[in-house]
Amino acid sequence: MQREIAAAADAVVIENLTKVYAEVRAIDGLSVSIHESEVFGLLGPNGAGKSTTINCLTGLTKPTGGTVRVCGLDSAAEGSKVREVLGVSPQETAVYPYLTGRENVMLFGALYSVPRKELDARVDRVIEKVGLIDEAGRRAGKYSGGMKRRVSIAMALVHDPRVVLLDEPTVGMDPQSRRAVWDFVAELRDGGKTVVLTTHYMEEAEELCDRVGIIDHGRLIALGSPAELRARYGARDLEDVFIQLTGRRIREGS
Amino acid sequence: MFREPAFLFMMILFPVVLTIAFGTSFGAVGGPQPTTYNLAVVDLGAAGSTTPSHQFAQAIEATGVMKVQYFSDNGTAQSALSQGRVQGVLLLPAPFDASVGSFRSFPGEPGMWVNTTVSLYLDRGSLLSAQVIPSVVGQTLQYSVFGVRAASPAVPVAVTSPALVRVQSSSMFAVFAPGLFAFASIYMIMMVAQSYAGERESGLLSRIATTPATSAEVILGSVVSYLAIGLVQASLVFACVYALGYHPVADLAGTAMGFLIVAVFAACNIGFGLVTAAIARTAGAATGISFLFLMPQLFLGTFVGTALSSTAQTAGRFVPAYYVTDALTSLFTRGAAATSQAVLTDLAVVSASSLVVLLLGVQAFRRFMRP
Numbered sequence A: 001m002q003r004e005i006a007a008a009a010d011a012v013v014i015e016n017l018t019k020v021y022a023e024v025r026a027i028d029g030l031s032v033s034i035h036e037s038e039v040f041g042l043l044g045p046n047g048a049g050k051s052t053t054i055n056c057l058t059g060l061t062k063p064t065g066g067t068v069r070v071c072g073l074d075s076a077a078e079g080s081k082v083r084e085v086l087g088v089s090p091q092e093t094a095v096y097p098y099l100t101g102r103e104n105v106m107l108f109g110a111l112y113s114v115p116r117k118e119l120d121a122r123v124d125r126v127i128e129k130v131g132l133i134d135e136a137g138r139r140a141g142k143y144s145g146g147m148k149r150r151v152s153i154a155m156a157l158v159h160d161p162r163v164v165l166l167d168e169p170t171v172g173m174d175p176q177s178r179r180a181v182w183d184f185v186a187e188l189r190d191g192g193k194t195v196v197l198t199t200h201y202m203e204e205a206e207e208l209c210d211r212v213g214i215i216d217h218g219r220l221i222a223l224g225s226p227a228e229l230r231a232r233y234g235a236r237d238l239e240d241v242f243i244q245l246t247g248r249r250i251r252e253g254s
Numbered sequence B: 001m002f003r004e005p006a007f008l009f010m011m012i013l014f015p016v017v018l019t020i021a022f023g024t025s026f027g028a029v030g031g032p033q034p035t036t037y038n039l040a041v042v043d044l045g046a047a048g049s050t051t052p053s054h055q056f057a058q059a060i061e062a063t064g065v066m067k068v069q070y071f072s073d074n075g076t077a078q079s080a081l082s083q084g085r086v087q088g089v090l091l092l093p094a095p096f097d098a099s100v101g102s103f104r105s106f107p108g109e110p111g112m113w114v115n116t117t118v119s120l121y122l123d124r125g126s127l128l129s130a131q132v133i134p135s136v137v138g139q140t141l142q143y144s145v146f147g148v149r150a151a152s153p154a155v156p157v158a159v160t161s162p163a164l165v166r167v168q169s170s171s172m173f174a175v176f177a178p179g180l181f182a183f184a185s186i187y188m189i190m191m192v193a194q195s196y197a198g199e200r201e202s203g204l205l206s207r208i209a210t211t212p213a214t215s216a217e218v219i220l221g222s223v224v225s226y227l228a229i230g231l232v233q234a235s236l237v238f239a240c241v242y243a244l245g246y247h248p249v250a251d252l253a254g255t256a257m258g259f260l261i262v263a264v265f266a267a268c269n270i271g272f273g274l275v276t277a278a279i280a281r282t283a284g285a286a287t288g289i290s291f292l293f294l295m296p297q298l299f300l301g302t303f304v305g306t307a308l309s310s311t312a313q314t315a316g317r318f319v320p321a322y323y324v325t326d327a328l329t330s331l332f333t334r335g336a337a338a339t340s341q342a343v344l345t346d347l348a349v350v351s352a353s354s355l356v357v358l359l360l361g362v363q364a365f366r367r368f369m370r371p
Helices: A050-058 A079-085 A101-111 A116-129 A145-157 A175-190 A202-208 A226-233 A238-246 B005-026 B052-062 B074-082 B096-105 B127-145 B164-168 B172-186 B188-202 B204-209 B215-243 B252-279 B283-301 B310-316 B320-333 B341-368
Strands: A010-021 A024-035 A039-043 A065-070 A086-089 A163-167 A194-199 A211-216 A219-224 B037-043 B066-071 B088-092 B116-122 B157-160
Touching: A010 A050, A010 A194, A024 A050, A024 A065, A024 A194, A024 A211, A024 A219, A039 A050, A039 A175, A039 A202, A050 A065, A050 A086, A050 A163, A050 A194, A079 A086, A086 A145, A101 A116, A101 A145, A116 A145, A145 A163, A145 A175, A175 A194, A175 A202, A194 A202, A202 A238, A211 A226, A211 A238, A219 A226, A219 A238, A226 A238, B037 B052, B037 B074, B037 B127, B052 B066, B052 B088, B052 B096, B052 B127, B066 B074, B074 B088, B074 B116, B088 B127, B096 B116, B096 B157, B116 B127, B127 B157, B172 B188, B172 B215, B172 B252, B172 B283, B172 B320, B188 B204, B188 B215, B188 B252, B188 B283, B215 B252, B215 B341, B252 B283, B252 B320, B252 B341, B283 B310, B283 B320, B320 B341
Parallel strands: A039 A194, A039 A211, A086 A163, A163 A194, B037 B066, B037 B088, B116 B157
Antiparallel strands: A010 A024, A010 A065, A211 A219, B088 B116
């Protein structure tokens, strides 16, 4: 298992992260540094510890051990400041169904203390970026799954965060919508943001990520760019890498 | 389905709680309603245990229907009436003894009588006592004081009820109306519980927890919102009861105090709602569990006074809604002053309850807000 030395320009530094629930070690000594302006993927099967890692990053879950630093801020000691620089789009597309898409984004802009005079412009900008201009005035409860996920991403971006956490951003989406999200994530990276995404879709990790951390049973079992990992293990794709490392397939969702 | 807690609650606990609540409220458990009324007697004449006025008061008590309390002046007695400590005030004028004496000396000569009038003030908030007391007082005067058995005999003493005009216009609705304010507010428990449990289920609370907004800010914002909802509900109830004929006799200060008490009570129900949401895993379960806090308040705390059995009245003193209804009855029905002792005591109890319950709810909310 590789262990990185944290570089001065690392957006996220995780050192020996551990999370134990009763007798289950959801995360077991995870250490990784995520560079600024990169798209970093956490790849693994369901139950591997990806979402738990994200929750520890955001402060929703208190780690049992280890440290997490985001943009130089200690997640445990400076949680409020960490949440100011983070934008989180969780796995569940949590939106208020009786508010319109625009109102949902505005609400979270207010929660992130975006100045009132800037809020309208930012909301317009981010809604346009996720391609929801025409539907922004409809109640979110009437949206399709893909549209809800897009407004969820917009809610995570309205305050222009430095680090964006996308937990399974394309699950349940049709191929066209998935491609649109991939293009959008690439734009975020090109715009200087650091993107951390979790996925169990191999092709998503291969297509999007500058580097991939493969996680299984709470442990980081491989780290590198998709090309590096394929070369290192002589694999056709990341699925093969996973099979060689674990002897199992990552079961993909629909 | 028999493993699901919400289903088990609705199948077993809910019918038990409902039956017990109805039983204690309407007398099946704890005995029938009390039939003794408290009557304040103010004797403006000469004091003495052998005077006709004293004998009159003793005869009233001997009926077993009323318990007599002596007051030295009308002002104190009226205050007790407005605060609900007595259900009527019997004002015996100074010439009462002379009037009875004149009848006994000259029973068949009305020209020799000293005529006088006894005033009977009644509690508008108690329909039953408003009907029972005048009847008992009148009959006791006829039979025990004057010893007259005829259907409509002439006697030198007349009984008037200065407040009867208003009593005649009251209805059972007037008895229950103050309780309706608390009744409407109590359902906020279910609203708050469903809302937060649903937001937790959908992941919204976790999502909000990833923002810089502190739990204190989120809680304060929601408490203020629900307090505003509580005031809107109270205003709607006020408008409806007024339109239906119940016209509160409180002045501006009394009305404002009434709304203040309802607002403080809303905070208590928000607390119960937060506690419920902390216990429940789903919005559906929250609906069911909220009845644990909702039902006792509904049945024991909204229709107080002689409408409940003695056991229910005792049990009612442990639910905050009881004090809300009691205060509103004093303010809106009896016209008690906003700063009267009874109203301030009720406000203090509701405030203390609300503070404790809301703090409990806030602690529970903080715990279940995160995954």
